[in-house]
Amino acid sequence: MIDQSPALILLAPFLLAILLALLGIKREWLCFPLVIAGLAISVAASVVTLLRVIDEGTIQYFFGGWEPPFGINLRVDGLNALVALAVSTVSLLTAIYSKRAVPAETSDKVSQFYTLYLLSVTGLLGIVLTGDAFNLYVLIEISALTSYALIGMGSRRATLAAYKYLIMGTIGASFYLLGVGYLYIKTGSLNMYDIQEQIVANNLHGSPSIFVAFVVIIVGVWIKMAFFPLHSWLPNSYAYGPSTTSALLGPLVTKVMIYVMIRMILTVFGPEFAFDQLDWSNIIVWMSVIAILAASISALAQASLQKILAFLIIAEVGYMVGGVWLADKMGMIGSIYHIIADAFMTLCVFLFAGIIFTKTGRHDISAMEGLFTKMPLTMVGFLVGAFSLIGIPPTAGFFSKWYLIQGGISSGHYEYVAALLISSLINAVIFFRIIEIAYFGSKPAEGHGYHHNEEQKDGTMEASFSMLFPLLITAAVLLGIGLYNQEVVEIITNFVSQFNIGAIIL
């Protein structure tokens, strides 16, 4: 059973998705327990896998016993074990939150929603675990197709946003597929590790085909992760979709695509090729600086909470792309740590936005008046998430920024350090504005929609347990991975130290 743990991570949600599609339509009450069961197995398997990776090093799992380069394998090392654990935990917490939200928002399609939800999680986990480049494409499309449908279940605007996401997402995935084709022409292999061996063995680093493959794959992945000039699909998709969809896709999709970028750079092409031979660090770090600043300023201009959060995600993508291209060990460690930290802090604020929307029916930040007295526990959860996004110790967000800034200083990219600090300040402005409204109230407004609903006798209107519980757990996780950042960073350092990053400094 323990030998099978890497496969169980993604097979549990996949098989339960099929079961749910068969049973869920007639028996709606079955949906929620099945989803929780599938994702709980997945989380347990990820924990086992992570412990095994810490113990034994890299784990390989061959599907059907076929060894690569002929078969498809799962290959788990320090990087994907951590990311897989983050992905499965985030999806489990979002699933708990969805207990009330899904029947309220998509009442006639509960079983369909949950089936797509599980398939989407399967796709994301598969992307993280697979060791096969073409398999990765198929899994990207599985998670993307399901997320188009999940977003399209929202309001009128959401359908249009999902359509635009479909067009952009297809371009991105097709570019990736094209790049894999060029790699295949040159190396004759689809297994990521085999491709790397072939490139090194045949000394293909100077080949134009490999160069084209690299450019096309990186651009494709950038479209999928909403790196700044290619981000246009993201804000509306995440702002207008159902709140459960935003809480699932917002934290995960962009982070998983950043994982793909790191995997491609480190494992497939090799850091010597991506950083030393091409020497694009300067341009791409500047692009990420522009991305961080532009997205932060756009976030400042928004009035709706969901939109603010969507633009913050784009800014965070800028952090991580910049951190990777610093071509520095510290920067790489910071980026990988930030994948984990950002998944949880984005989840935290998206869960908060979902709770506010269910309670008040509104998206704009003035809906938050006086929430400190009405929903104290919810606000505690939100505060931890907001502090983490700003970067206040001891939350996880502080430590990831700390490593990223160290990377920026040691590689001499001071513009990146400045952009990080400015963006933190802007985050502080955004969140303290929200906190101020929630604490003092913006204006003495009367007759607002939410005054009449479900206030309890002591004046509080705390969210139901199934919504509050994941929010508080997420807040606790943020503090936990902040306080125990040494342990997490140690795993990442073990992974990163196999690669020769930033070794050549002339």
Added chain:
Amino acid sequence: MELLEALSTKFNYWIYIIIMMIGLYAMISKNNLVKKLIGMSIFQTAIILFYVSIGVKEGATIPILYHDQVHPSHGYSHHKADTGHIEDHHPSHEEIVANLLIEPDDFGNPLPHVLMLTAIVVGVATLGVGLALTQKIYRDFGSIEESEILESIKSAK
């Protein structure tokens, strides 16, 4: 001359790029949502063409072994028996493999073609989701022209 050579020896790449750009143009500039989806289909088909063309070899055939290739001389043992040899020689598996008359150049590479079966399925699924979304957009906005939809969103505000 060099240009001509580049065009004639690599014309499959030129063609796939041209088709891909036609698709990309339609996806970006068309106003009608269904036309955008048609562009998307053309775009994906170009990549399928690219993959299929890299698996093709001149004068090669499908990668299936025929009976005479695995048993190169079927009448062989009978012939030997006639000339007086007693041993009934059944070739072992290793011997068969060693005697195979297989030239890799005679066969097309099947792998890119098989990969494209998956990509075609993905493309069909994407198109299906896209058309379903278009249908929902039409029901919500009463139009599939992007400019009219944006207008109605603006006027609703």
